[in-house]
Amino acid sequence: MNNPGIAGMLHQLADYLEIEGENPFRVNAWRRAARAVENSRIPVVDMLDRLENLPGVGKGTAAVIREMATTGTAQVLEDLKRRIPPGLPVLLGIPGLGPKSLHLLHRELGISDLRDLVQAAEEGKIRNLPGFGVKKEQKLLEAIRKLGSRPNRRLLAEARQLADVVLRKLAGHPAVVRIEPAGSLRRGKETVKDLDFVVATEHPKEAGEAILAVSEVKEVTAKGDTKITVELEADGIRMSADFRLVAPEKFASAWLHFTGSAAHNVRIRQRAKELGWKVSEYGISDDRSGEERTFASEEAFYRALGLPYIEPELREDQGEFEAAEQNGLPDLIRPDDVRGDLHMHTVWSDGAETVYEMAVAARERGYEYIAVTDHSRSLRVAYGLSVDELMKQWEEIDRVNRELEGITVLKGAEVDILADGSLDYPDEILERLDVVIASVHSRLGLDEETMTDRILRAIKHPYVHIIGHPTGRLLGRRDPCKLDLDRLFRTAADTGTILELNADPRRLDLGDQLLRRACEEYGTLFVISSDAHSSAGLDRMAYGVITARRAWLEKRNVLNTLPLAELRKRLRKGRP
DNA sequence: GCCGTTTTCGGCCCGACTGTTTTCAGTCG
Numbered sequence: 001m002n003n004p005g006i007a008g009m010l011h012q013l014a015d016y017l018e019i020e021g022e023n024p025f026r027v028n029a030w031r032r033a034a035r036a037v038e039n040s041r042i043p044v045v046d047m048l049d050r051l052e053n054l055p056g057v058g059k060g061t062a063a064v065i066r067e068m069a070t071t072g073t074a075q076v077l078e079d080l081k082r083r084i085p086p087g088l089p090v091l092l093g094i095p096g097l098g099p100k101s102l103h104l105l106h107r108e109l110g111i112s113d114l115r116d117l118v119q120a121a122e123e124g125k126i127r128n129l130p131g132f133g134v135k136k137e138q139k140l141l142e143a144i145r146k147l148g149s150r151p152n153r154r155l156l157a158e159a160r161q162l163a164d165v166v167l168r169k170l171a172g173h174p175a176v177v178r179i180e181p182a183g184s185l186r187r188g189k190e191t192v193k194d195l196d197f198v199v200a201t202e203h204p205k206e207a208g209e210a211i212l213a214v215s216e217v218k219e220v221t222a223k224g225d226t227k228i229t230v231e232l233e234a235d236g237i238r239m240s241a242d243f244r245l246v247a248p249e250k251f252a253s254a255w256l257h258f259t260g261s262a263a264h265n266v267r268i269r270q271r272a273k274e275l276g277w278k279v280s281e282y283g284i285s286d287d288r289s290g291e292e293r294t295f296a297s298e299e300a301f302y303r304a305l306g307l308p309y310i311e312p313e314l315r316e317d318q319g320e321f322e323a324a325e326q327n328g329l330p331d332l333i334r335p336d337d338v339r340g341d342l343h344m345h346t347v348w349s350d351g352a353e354t355v356y357e358m359a360v361a362a363r364e365r366g367y368e369y370i371a372v373t374d375h376s377r378s379l380r381v382a383y384g385l386s387v388d389e390l391m392k393q394w395e396e397i398d399r400v401n402r403e404l405e406g407i408t409v410l411k412g413a414e415v416d417i418l419a420d421g422s423l424d425y426p427d428e429i430l431e432r433l434d435v436v437i438a439s440v441h442s443r444l445g446l447d448e449e450t451m452t453d454r455i456l457r458a459i460k461h462p463y464v465h466i467i468g469h470p471t472g473r474l475l476g477r478r479d480p481c482k483l484d485l486d487r488l489f490r491t492a493a494d495t496g497t498i499l500e501l502n503a504d505p506r507r508l509d510l511g512d513q514l515l516r517r518a519c520e521e522y523g524t525l526f527v528i529s530s531d532a533h534s535s536a537g538l539d540r541m542a543y544g545v546i547t548a549r550r551a552w553l554e555k556r557n558v559l560n561t562l563p564l565a566e567l568r569k570r571l572r573k574g575r576p
Numbered sequence: 577g578c579c580g581t582t583t584t585c586g587g588c589c590c591g592a593c594t595g596t597t598t599t600c601a602g603t604c605g
Contacts, residue, residue, distance in 0.1 A: 025588055029577035058578050096594090098603050133596060183605090196605090222593050222604095229593085229604095242605080244592095262589090262605075269589055280590070 001069045003037050003044055009068055009077060010034035010061075015089040016080035018099035019106070032056030035263070037065065039318060041517045045069045055317075087113025095143050096136075104129060118144060150238055152193065155475060156543055157505035158237045159185050159192035162216070165234050166197070166241070169214050175206035177248045182258035186312045188546035190475060190508045195232065195241035196258050200251035211243050249294045250282045256298050257281035263317035264310075271305050271321075313549040332549045337561040338541060340369035342435050343414065343468065343500065343529030348393050349374035350382040352534040355393070355409060356400050361535030363407040369564045371412035371435040372397060376424035378416045379441055385413070387429055408564055410434035414468055419443045421457030423464070430463035435571060437500065437529075439468030440481065448482040455488060459497045465571050466527055467492065469502040469509040477506070485514065489522040498559060501528045503544025515551035526553065527560045 014030040036054040037044055044051065048069060051062040067074040091102055091114060105111040108129055109120050118141070120126050126137045154162075163181050170179050176199055180186075183196030201207040204225060211228055212220060219231035221240065228243045246254040257265060258281065265279075272279040277286055283294040284304060295301040299309045307324045311332055314320040323329045345351030346358055353361075355372055362370045374393065375384040385393065390413065397409050412435030416424040423430065423438060430436050438458040446454065458464050470488065471480035492499055499518060502509045510518065510526075518524040528544035530537055548558060555561045559570055 023577085026577050028588075032578080056578065060577055096603070100602060131596060131601065135595060139595090194605095224593055227592055258605090260605085266589070278589095282591095 001045060001072055003040060006044060006065060006068050007034045007038040009073065010037060010065070012089065013064075013074075013077050013080065015092055015099075016077070016084050019084060019088055019092075019102050020080070021099075021103050029056065029058075030061065033061040033065070039316070041513055041520075085112035087116075090114070091117060094140070094147060096139055097143070101131075104131075114144070151476065153191035153476070154193075154237060154239060155505045156185070156188065156190055156192055156508075156546075157540070159195060159239065162232055162234050162237045162239055163195050163197075165216055166195075166214060166232060169216075170197075170199070170210060173207070173210045175201050175203040175210055177201055178251060180255055182255055183242075183260060186259050187261065187315060188313050188543075188550050190505075190511060190547065192239075195239055197241065197243045198251065198255045198258050199243055199245050200248040201245055202248065204245040207245055208243075244281075246282065249296075252295045252297050252301055253283040254281045256301055259312050259315060261316050264315035264320070267317050267321050268305065271307075275305070311549065313546060314552065316550075330552045331554050333545060333553050333555050333558055333561065335542060335545050336366070337555045337558070338367075338528065338545065339563060340367045340371075340560050340567070341530050341532070341538060341541060342371040342410070342412065342466065342527050342560055343373050343437055343502070344370060344532040344538070345374050345382075345414075346372055348372075348383075348385055348389065349379075350533060355396055356404070357535055358532070358538075359400055359404055359407050359409050361538055363404070365538055365541075367407060369408040369410060369567070371410040373412035373414040373435060373437050375441075376413055376415040378418065378424045382441075384416070384424075387425065390425070390429065412437065414439050415464075416441055417454060417458045419446075419454065421454040423458065423461060427463060430461075433463075434568075435466070436464050437466040437468040438464045440472055444472050444478070444481050446481070448484060451481050452484040452487055455483065456491050459488065459491050460495055464497060466498045466500050466529075468500045468529075469504075469507050469531070470499055471509050471511075471514070473509050473511075474506050475508065480509075485517075486521075489518040489524050492518075493522040493524045496525075498525050498527050501526050501544050501548055501558075502531050503528055503540045503542075503547070504531045505540060505543045507531070508543065508547050512547050512550035515548065515553060519551065519553060519557055526558050528558055529560070 010030055011034045014027050018027045033056050036056050040054060044065060048066050051057050051065055064074045064076060088102060088106060091097060109125055111117050111120055121137050121141045126132050127134045163185055167179060170176050178200040180198055182198050184192050185195060199207055208228055216232045216234045217230045218233045221229040221231065226245050230241055232239055232241045244254055244258055269279045272284055277284045283292055285292045302309050308329060310320050310324060341362060344358055346353060346355050359370060375382040377384045377386050394411055397411050400409050411433050413433055414437045417438050417440045418424060459467060471483060473480040499510060501515060528541060528548055530540045532538045559567060
């Protein structure tokens with residue numbers, strides 16, 4: 001039983017209890033426990049004797065987690081399942097329908113699944129329930145119609161793209177003093193559910209009108225004096241967005257509040273409370289004097305609580321407060337620390353541009369070096385290079401290096417790890433390459449032991465520098481390969497093999513949690529690579545850097561922050 | 577159900593919006 005599985009069951013348990021009308025604080029306790037399991041970087045099956053160390057896990061939840069980990073379920077959960085129809089909890093996913101209403105619908109109308117609910121609404125039975133009316137009934141049907149019509153979460157890059165369109169349109173408006181994105185987009189989570197914007201304004205009415213006038217606003221969900229919720233759509237990406245309107249002097253407090261995460265905010269509030277203060281999204285007030293304080297910046301807000309500035313990517317209540325108190329916050333890697341990009345494709349395989357064009361584009365981005373790493377011969381779908389073609393490409397790379405000043409092009413390859421763990425070019429070719437990335441592109445469904453052995457063989461290979469997109473996941477589309485990651489991380493650290501953080505927003509592989517685990521527990525080294533297939537693709541590096549920051553990585557953990565000469569020394573591995 | 581150097585009880589973030597009410601309940605983040 002893995003962590004996501006156990007966390008899922010705990011959430012399920014919370015849902016059932018909520019529908020039964022259980023005390024909301026108790027329900028929340030189960031949710032907290034679920035999040036603690038989700039966020040634990042150690043599999044809980046490996047820490048069954050010290051589960052109570054997890055935040056929000058006490059005796060009761062620990063016992064249930066233990067039961068789930070060993071038997072695959074828990075008696076309390078099974079009992080609830082027997083009492084409550086299985087079709088009911090999924091209805092909590094309908095926007096606007098919460099546990100209280102669901103409880104009422106079940107009790108009064110005997111509704112036990114989606115079909116019952118639609119039927120009752122269409123027959124006009126719901127409008128007569130206390131607290132309901134015609135409008136709520138209609139909204140419910142509307143929400144059900146929209147259900148599943150779009151993905152629940154979008155890729156970080158898609159969210160960023162949509163947000164940028166809106167930001168560009170509103171930033172210059174006379175009623176808008178400042179507008180910034182907040183929420184999980186600002187924290188750089190790999191997927192984003194909805195967008196949050198904080199708007200500083202002296203004229204909320206005009207600012208609100210400006211927001212509604214943006215052509216990407218397709219629907220207004222809610223509109224008040226300080227908060228507007230809309231549906232945005234551009235380039236086929238549709239997302240819900242909240243705009244919060246605040247006076248300029250309250251902007252910093254609101255930005256902090258709406259950046260979250262919720263767990264981080266809880267800690268902020270607790271901390272303020274210990275000092276006799278109360279935090280709201282508008283600032284800090286003194287419990288006794290009632291005095292209100294606002295802040296010119298987030299830095300000032302944190303300072304008032306006796307804390308150093310905490311970067312948005314760290315605000316997950318994953319140890320950032322403890323680190324801050326001990327002056328141990330990481331000096332996070334920054335975009336301009338990156339000196340080169342070691343994974344990209346050209347027209348030689350499945351890329352869109354030439355070696356020269358990629359080199360020029362990389363130089364424009366301030367890079368000192370790149371590695372051209374086209375696919376190897378077995379990857380037919382991506383026009384993988386034969387040995388002959390590879391050697392011809394070297395001539396072209398030599399030519400580009402002679403012609404171009406200010407950037408060095410390294411000879412590389414993204415070599416397939418074949419099903420048995422052997423590599424797709426002979427050793428005498430690999431030996432002559434500056435950068436060898438070994439990646440799995442086929443037979444992704446092998447069992448854990450076979451897959452682990454396969455990748456370990458590549459990691460131990462003397463000419464392999466980097467393991468590309470180590471888990472093979474595609475966000476929202478393909479699960480990670482089954483792998484013994486601890487063995488993989490340990491072996492990579494022992495052999496000096498570098499793990500890739502592939503910055504393709506569909507991959508972000510390794511992801512933030514695994515990066516942090518590999519770094520903190522094994523001291524593994526990383527490169528961040530764009531895996532670009534065109535010059536525009538080089539800009540995906542930004543998503544890699546933000547993911548690295550979420551993993552608490554510093555410049556020293558990431559080798560493509562090194563100057564070329566030092567990088568070359570690090571790439572010596574296995575060579576005489 | 578969890579938590580705690582104001583600790584074994586009594587809190588647990590709290591403000592905004594909608595639709596139902598006619599002062600508030602439910603939902604959301």
